[in-house]
Amino acid sequence: EADIYQTPRYLVIGTGKKITLECSQTMGHDKMYWYQQDPGMELHLIHYSYGVNSTEKGDLSSESTVSRIRTEHFPLTLESARPSHTSQYLCASSNERGWYNEQFFGPGTRLTVL
Amino acid sequence: AQTVTQSQPEMSVQEAETVTLSCTYDTSESDYYLFWYKQPPSRQMILVIRQEAYKQQNATENRFSVNFQKAAKSFSLKISDSQLGDAAMYFCAYRSRNQGGKLIFGQGTELSVKP
Numbered sequence: 001e002a003d004i005y006q007t008p009r010y011l012v013i014g015t016g017k018k019i020t021l022e023c024s025q026t027m028g029h030d031k032m033y034w035y036q037q038d039p040g041m042e043l044h045l046i047h048y049s050y051g052v053n054s055t056e057k058g059d060l061s062s063e064s065t066v067s068r069i070r071t072e073h074f075p076l077t078l079e080s081a082r083p084s085h086t087s088q089y090l091c092a093s094s095n096e097r098g099w100y101n102e103q104f105f106g107p108g109t110r111l112t113v114l
Numbered sequence: 115a116q117t118v119t120q121s122q123p124e125m126s127v128q129e130a131e132t133v134t135l136s137c138t139y140d141t142s143e144s145d146y147y148l149f150w151y152k153q154p155p156s157r158q159m160i161l162v163i164r165q166e167a168y169k170q171q172n173a174t175e176n177r178f179s180v181n182f183q184k185a186a187k188s189f190s191l192k193i194s195d196s197q198l199g200d201a202a203m204y205f206c207a208y209r210s211r212n213q214g215g216k217l218i219f220g221q222g223t224e225l226s227v228k229p
Contacts, residue, residue, distance in 0.1 A: 031215045033215070033216070033217075040203070040222070040224070041221065041222070042205065042219040042220060042221045042222055043205070043217075043219045044219075045216055045217070045218075048215070048216060058216070059216075059218075090159065094215050102149070102161040102164065103161075103215065103217060105151075105158050105159040105160070106158065107157070107158050108158075
């Protein structure tokens with residue numbers, strides 16, 4: 001079944017650790033996005049990609065980095081996690097053909113940095 | 115820069131009744147799309163309804179409809195015959211035609227449905 005997946009769903013980690021949040025989609029979408037969402041708050045775009053080897057920073061500054069080596073995979077990495085990185089991270093994807101198409105969201109990763 | 119504002123942090127509705135969620139936005143563009151997304155507790159965000167800015171006719175999807183007032187830059191969501199499963203955070207979002215697929219979200223409205 002075509003879908004978008006994120007792992008892990010929950011992550012509690014200590015300060016200074018390197019972490020990678022995984023995002024994969026099986027819908028063949030060209031565009032992928034990472035949003036950051038604090039509890040009960042709006043989503044802010046932190047990274048996006050329009051295709052393989054294409055990545056851009058979003059509207060909200062983030063210390064994280066992303067890569068897009070394969071169409072279906074868009075991982076987000078924090079080299080050294082800090083308590084200020086505690087948040088929910090949502091991955092989304094959309095079809096390149098027709099900018100009107102909706103974004104499909106993954107279930108999110110809730111990150112807590114101690 | 116475009117902004118989206120949802121002025122109702124929380125709303126409540128009785129089951130089977132109708133509720134309207136408000137959304138205003140600010141843009142200098144004339145060609146764009148507007149969306150309402152639903153985020154149930156601990157579940158994935160899903161699209162509820164979308165509106166093309168150049169269409170005057172308000173979009174409808176079953177029990178969900180919008181009141182799109184382009185001149186006033188207003189985009190409200192009406193939920194008719196509310197059901198317990200409608201309880202969720204609702205986000206209004208804006209998408210420019212000229213900035214790819216990026217969405218700009220409002221702050222969200224938490225809707226509770228009373229049985």
